[in-house]
Amino acid sequence: MTDASAIETIADVRAALAGVGSAVDVCTIFLERIQERDAALGAFTHVASDTALEEAATVDARGADDPSQPLAGVPIAIKDNICTRGLPTTAASRILTDYRPPYDATVVERLRAAGAVILGKTNCDEFAMGSTTEHSCYGITRNPWDHDRVPGGSSGGSAAAVAARLAPVALGSDTGGSIRQPAAFCGLVGLKPTYGRVSRYGLLAFASSLDQIGPLGLTVADVAAVFRVIAGHDPADATSAAEAVPEWPSGTANETPAIGVPWTLLNDGIDDDVLASFRTALDTLRSSGATLVDIELPHATYAVPTYYVVAPAEASSNLARYDGVRYGVRAPLAETADLTAMYDRTRESGFSDEVKRRIMLGTYALSAGYYDAYYLRAQQIRTLIRRDYDTVFSTVDAVALPTTPTTAFPLGQHADDPLQLYVGDIFTASANLTGLPALSVPSGNDSSGLPIGLQLVGRAFDEVTILDLAARFERERSEPIGRPPGLDPSA
Amino acid sequence: MMPDSEASRFEPVIGLEIHAHLLTESKIFCSCRTSFGAAPNSHVCPVCLGLPGALPVLNRRVVELAIRAGLALGCTVQRCSIFARKNYFYPDLPKGYQISQYEQPLASDGMLSYETEEGQRTVRITRVHLEEDAGKSLHAGETQSRHTTLDYNRSGVPLIEIVTEPDLRAPATAGDFFARLRAVLMAIGVNDGNMEEGSLRCDANVSLRPRGETALGVKVEVKNLNSFRFLQRALEHEIIRQADCLEMGEEVVQETRLWNEARGRTESMRSKEEAHDYRYFPEPDLPPIEVSDEWISEVRASLPELPETRKQRYLRELGLSATEAGQLAEQADLAQFFEDTARTAGNAKTAAHWVMGEVTRHLKTDGVGIDQVGVTADALGRLVGLVDSGVISSSTGKTVFEKMYGSGLEAEEIVERENLVQIGDRNELEALVTRVISEQPDAAARVRGGHEGTLGFLVGRVMKASRGRANPKLAGELLRQQLRAPGVT
Numbered sequence: 001m002t003d004a005s006a007i008e009t010i011a012d013v014r015a016a017l018a019g020v021g022s023a024v025d026v027c028t029i030f031l032e033r034i035q036e037r038d039a040a041l042g043a044f045t046h047v048a049s050d051t052a053l054e055e056a057a058t059v060d061a062r063g064a065d066d067p068s069q070p071l072a073g074v075p076i077a078i079k080d081n082i083c084t085r086g087l088p089t090t091a092a093s094r095i096l097t098d099y100r101p102p103y104d105a106t107v108v109e110r111l112r113a114a115g116a117v118i119l120g121k122t123n124c125d126e127f128a129m130g131s132t133t134e135h136s137c138y139g140i141t142r143n144p145w146d147h148d149r150v151p152g153g154s155s156g157g158s159a160a161a162v163a164a165r166l167a168p169v170a171l172g173s174d175t176g177g178s179i180r181q182p183a184a185f186c187g188l189v190g191l192k193p194t195y196g197r198v199s200r201y202g203l204l205a206f207a208s209s210l211d212q213i214g215p216l217g218l219t220v221a222d223v224a225a226v227f228r229v230i231a232g233h234d235p236a237d238a239t240s241a242a243e244a245v246p247e248w249p250s251g252t253a254n255e256t257p258a259i260g261v262p263w264t265l266l267n268d269g270i271d272d273d274v275l276a277s278f279r280t281a282l283d284t285l286r287s288s289g290a291t292l293v294d295i296e297l298p299h300a301t302y303a304v305p306t307y308y309v310v311a312p313a314e315a316s317s318n319l320a321r322y323d324g325v326r327y328g329v330r331a332p333l334a335e336t337a338d339l340t341a342m343y344d345r346t347r348e349s350g351f352s353d354e355v356k357r358r359i360m361l362g363t364y365a366l367s368a369g370y371y372d373a374y375y376l377r378a379q380q381i382r383t384l385i386r387r388d389y390d391t392v393f394s395t396v397d398a399v400a401l402p403t404t405p406t407t408a409f410p411l412g413q414h415a416d417d418p419l420q421l422y423v424g425d426i427f428t429a430s431a432n433l434t435g436l437p438a439l440s441v442p443s444g445n446d447s448s449g450l451p452i453g454l455q456l457v458g459r460a461f462d463e464v465t466i467l468d469l470a471a472r473f474e475r476e477r478s479e480p481i482g483r484p485p486g487l488d489p490s491a
Numbered sequence: 492m493m494p495d496s497e498a499s500r501f502e503p504v505i506g507l508e509i510h511a512h513l514l515t516e517s518k519i520f521c522s523c524r525t526s527f528g529a530a531p532n533s534h535v536c537p538v539c540l541g542l543p544g545a546l547p548v549l550n551r552r553v554v555e556l557a558i559r560a561g562l563a564l565g566c567t568v569q570r571c572s573i574f575a576r577k578n579y580f581y582p583d584l585p586k587g588y589q590i591s592q593y594e595q596p597l598a599s600d601g602m603l604s605y606e607t608e609e610g611q612r613t614v615r616i617t618r619v620h621l622e623e624d625a626g627k628s629l630h631a632g633e634t635q636s637r638h639t640t641l642d643y644n645r646s647g648v649p650l651i652e653i654v655t656e657p658d659l660r661a662p663a664t665a666g667d668f669f670a671r672l673r674a675v676l677m678a679i680g681v682n683d684g685n686m687e688e689g690s691l692r693c694d695a696n697v698s699l700r701p702r703g704e705t706a707l708g709v710k711v712e713v714k715n716l717n718s719f720r721f722l723q724r725a726l727e728h729e730i731i732r733q734a735d736c737l738e739m740g741e742e743v744v745q746e747t748r749l750w751n752e753a754r755g756r757t758e759s760m761r762s763k764e765e766a767h768d769y770r771y772f773p774e775p776d777l778p779p780i781e782v783s784d785e786w787i788s789e790v791r792a793s794l795p796e797l798p799e800t801r802k803q804r805y806l807r808e809l810g811l812s813a814t815e816a817g818q819l820a821e822q823a824d825l826a827q828f829f830e831d832t833a834r835t836a837g838n839a840k841t842a843a844h845w846v847m848g849e850v851t852r853h854l855k856t857d858g859v860g861i862d863q864v865g866v867t868a869d870a871l872g873r874l875v876g877l878v879d880s881g882v883i884s885s886s887t888g889k890t891v892f893e894k895m896y897g898s899g900l901e902a903e904e905i906v907e908r909e910n911l912v913q914i915g916d917r918n919e920l921e922a923l924v925t926r927v928i929s930e931q932p933d934a935a936a937r938v939r940g941g942h943e944g945t946l947g948f949l950v951g952r953v954m955k956a957s958r959g960r961a962n963p964k965l966a967g968e969l970l971r972q973q974l975r976a977p978g979v980t
Contacts, residue, residue: 083544096543103537105544202544208775238548238777314775317576320587321541325641343580366578366770375772 004029008165010222013074017064023073027056027117030075034119034166042141043151043160045080046088047120055117062115069115071229076111077167079158080121081128082213083202084108087118091204092136093126095350096328105202106237107171107213107230114229119167122157126355127319128173128206130154131181131424132414135354140411143185144484145450149408152182158216159186163484169217169226173203175210176307177403177428180440183216184403184453187442187481189223189470190216194461195435196241198227199234205318207311208239210432220441220471224248227463246464253468259285259456260295260396269423270405273446278402280478281443281454285400285469288476295392295399299384300430306385307429308422309365309378316362322350357418386434393459398466401427403440403453427455437463441470442481451481501699501737503730504707505665506657509672510650511682512624512690513556519623519649520547520590527688531642539647541585546776553621553649554597554780558790560651560681561598561619563797564672568787572597574621574774579767583626583641591652593771596620597780605671605799606813614668615656621780624648645689651681657696657707662726666719669693674798678823686717693722699733699743708733709743713757715750725750729757801826809839818847824861828868835872841879845871849892865897874902882906884913886959915962917969920953923961924969927952938974946970 007016013026031049038044056073064072078084081091083101085108090096108118125135133141133156143151144164151160155172159182162170172179174192183190191214198213205211215226228248234240261282266275286292324330324346331345351359365374392399404424414421431438437460440453454473458466518525521538537545561568575593601616626643634640653672659665673691676682683690693716698708713729716722728750733743747766748757796804798820805816819829825846833842850864850871857865874895878888883906894905906912914920927949928935934952937945946967953966 089543091543099543101537101542101544103542200544201546204543205776236548237546239546239775313772317578317588317770317772320578320580321543321585323580323582323587325582326540326585327542339582363770366772368768368770371770371772 008168009218010071010074010168010225011219013168014064017073023056023059023064023117024053026073027052027075027119030119030167033164034161037164038161038166040142040147041144041160041164041166042139043122043157043164043166044077044120045090045092045123045136045138045157048084048087048118049120051087052117052119055112059115059117064115066115069113070225071111072115073117074115074169075117075119075167076226077119077122077158077161077170078108079124079128079155079170079172081124081173081204081206082108082171083204084118084121088121089204090137091127092124092138093322093350093355094137094329094352095322095324095346097137099328101202103202105213106199106234108202110230110232111171111226116229122155122161122170124157124172124178125154126352127204127315128154128175128178128211129315129354129358131177131421132411133157133160133182134411134415135352137352142411143408144487145187146408146448146485149410149450150185150413152185152404152408154178154182155190155216156182156185159183159188159190162186162188162216162218165487169215169222171213171226171230172216173206173211173213174428174432175206175212175311176425176432179214179216180403180428180431180438180453180455181424183440184442184451184455185408187445187451187484188216188218189220189439189441189474190214191223191227191439191463191467192431192437193227193231193463194241194437195432196239197231197243197437197461197463199230199232199237199240201234201236201240205314207314208318209314210307210311212432220467220474223439224467224471227467231463241461243461248464248467249471250464250468253472254397254465256289256291257397257465257469258291258293258395259469260293260392260399262295262297262300262399262401264296265300265401265427269426270402271407271446274402274405274407274452277444277446277452278400278454281473282400284477285473288472290469293396295396297385297388297392297399297430299381299388302381303385303429303433304422304426306378306381306433307425308361309374310382310433312358312362313365313375313378314362316359316366319351319355319359323347324350354418382433385430389430389434389436389457397459398469399457401455401457403427403455407446407448407450407452431457436460437466439463439466439470441473443473443477444479445482449482499734500701501730501734502702502704503660503662503726504657504698504700504710505659505662505726506696507653507655507659507665507669508694508696509653509655509669510624510692510694511560511653511676513553513649513651513681514683515550515552515556515649517550517552518647519550519553519621520647523647525648527685527690529644531640532644534644535646539585540643541587541646547590547774549777549780550649554782555786555790556649556681557597557619557621557651558782558787559679559794560653560676561601562787562791562794563675563679563681564598564601564603564616564619564653566598566601566616566619568598568782569595570782570784571595571779572620572782573779574777575771576774577622577769577771579769581625581628582639583628583643583646585626585643585646589622589625590774590777591622592620597782603668603672603675606802606817607667612664612668614658617654617656619651619653622650622652624650657698662723662730665695665726666723669722670719671799674821678798679794689717692717695722695726695729697726697729697733699730699737709745711743711745711757712747713750714747714760721750721752724752724755725757728755732757795823798822798826805839809833809843811839811843815843815847819843822861828861828864831868832872832875835869836875836879838875838879841875842872845875845892849889853896866892866895870895870901877902877906881913881915881962883911884954884959884962886954886963887911887913890959911960913962914957914960915965917965920957920961920965920969923953923956924966924973927956928970928973935974938970
């Protein structure tokens, strides 16, 4: 077969399978890489070697050329907050230690049906609350580009796994930027689909009205391929949309798209390198035929405070089921302890500080006497932000923004200042509040060589336009993104 | 002191909250079965167990039944209503919140209006909303275990909560209303009325105020009123307790109390300060419930006649008494049996008499429902026709009924075979009358002396002598004639 080290993308896997390679060979290559490299990274929380090889063998028995299996033999890593039947699914929380769900999330079911091979589960911030993957009961995940830096989060394990070539693609979940931000920090493409596009059935809920599952990959094509498999109406999720899943590549890409740039949002707090890369990216898009349009999103500045009311409010309710009664970990108790003590002790020891902080914030925001001032008001602002976008989408086809104000920061930098971390969601949270599709595509590197992401936001259910744009950008971007150190093709 | 007597200085003000299981095959948000009495935790799935990642999907049939209840209770059904989460911790509540409705319930502003001995009564319905039931905690003592055990079979069983305005003024009235409401829910096929199994449950809000006052007093919520008896007894007790409080110059404390049937009293469950803050917010996992005008019309058209409407029709069109109409109209299947009997018989009044008499008596002694009664409405109708037209006497009719019952024989066959045709021939009956008078000289003398009451006794003797075949009216007439008693012209 081909050179094992050359298999990185879905295209590489397909090429290998079309040649003399088998799905078992491909799976073995990735399992071996995990074995070699993951101890230093901590991307995986569970490696499903046995079942992965069985699944790969099934693909080999069936043949990898079945058109109903577009991901035949493609290994994939799954974020630990997505249910995988019989495999640990803990959302990196102590309260779910060793929990193995009796069912597959709809996305996992669809991946399996498409022939994908589940490599294992990836680390994340507990219940997806965070943007560094430092808040995990399994410990931190390191950024493959610089082991002293965070991979971003909350889907940091998925991002690190793909960036380190431990999996060609991975699933993440995005509630306020949790796919796009780690994609940007790790030099990947990451897509948060339109709310309702991908079933949430089997995703451990953080904020139900914001959560979406989406893919991370090395290329736009890989991300699109996984997206097409997991997207589409699911009767088990009442918020999933009936819209048909589009073909991609569309073949009818707009050659002269209009791209809106909300310059007024880009005033302060952005790294010079990030801003410079953004300007270069815009130049690239313009020279490839796009028109740039200055736009205003007057309410988008409220995205972070709005997000930090809505998301914790929903989380405070979503996390109530982790009570030690039916599953997960129940704190050891004295014979005499009453029910309240059981709840208190279980939740006190089962959740980390960040989760408790958000439960308390959310509980407060929903409390009698505060509901109108916080939750209701936040929902009203949400509507205003959505209207801002609706207005600009009457004249532009996509909105461009940096994905993050900075590149990956050192581990532990924000340990004592969660607010500083929350502010980092400034460019990503709007897409969750509005439900609009958004992706991050690598646009360059900062002076330290760390990757920078360009974010594109599209119209509802128009992932195709931003995927087309990103693919065009991927082809024409001026500077190569490079590879994490130690992963040079020659190595 | 009777709490609801005129003598009391205080007027009770009562409103009810009724929880009714909807008669669906499957649960409100998953496809698990709703049947009662299955092995613990055998009708459960990730959704109704609240497993991580599971999501609710609304069962359309649930909405349909709730619309049915809303319409039957004269409510406005909202074109768009929303689910909300009611957050509280309890082990039998698997998600840590109950999916319910809060703002924008499915139906609101209705009423239930019905005849009582004191005239027409109207109780306003504030709202009818949808929610899911919780599982069941079985505490030590209720099971073999020394631990509390949990059965989630009931988790996710669909409920409607019906909230009334505080329009009730006495325990008996509240009990009567609950019974009427139950009859309506059963008649429209929404609920099975089974309070023992918990498919119909009731809580009450009760406050007292000085008579003549319009402002409401401090209210107490009394829970666990799961039979008519509990409801009435709990309210009686609670009214006395509050009246005693007020009489002694104390204030009633706003709280939730639990009826303890064994001790015959209400007991404090939690005070206002301990009351849960349920932190209601719109359920993000479920889109709004959209109900089209067409759907409402469809459901309205499929609604059966309600007991009260039927009763009014019986009074107005069939000339039944209030008691007859009330009793026959109560249950749809009995009402149907009666109407079929009346149609064949050609006389509603006599048919009513028979259904309420012989038929009901049989149902009671045999312990069966009308669907298992040993005679068809048609056959009974023909029997009633024979009696009504005087072909057989009514006492012969009863004999014939017994022979028909369970045998499948027709009244005509029995009458013919056993030669039971009523003796309506004057000459034939005259001889019997003469014989009875001679056999009963004392009774005859009393009738001659003007003692009208004894005439019935002699008619009875004539009936007996004729083996029930005598026409009693004619027999009375002939007796009077022969005894020259008054009343005959």
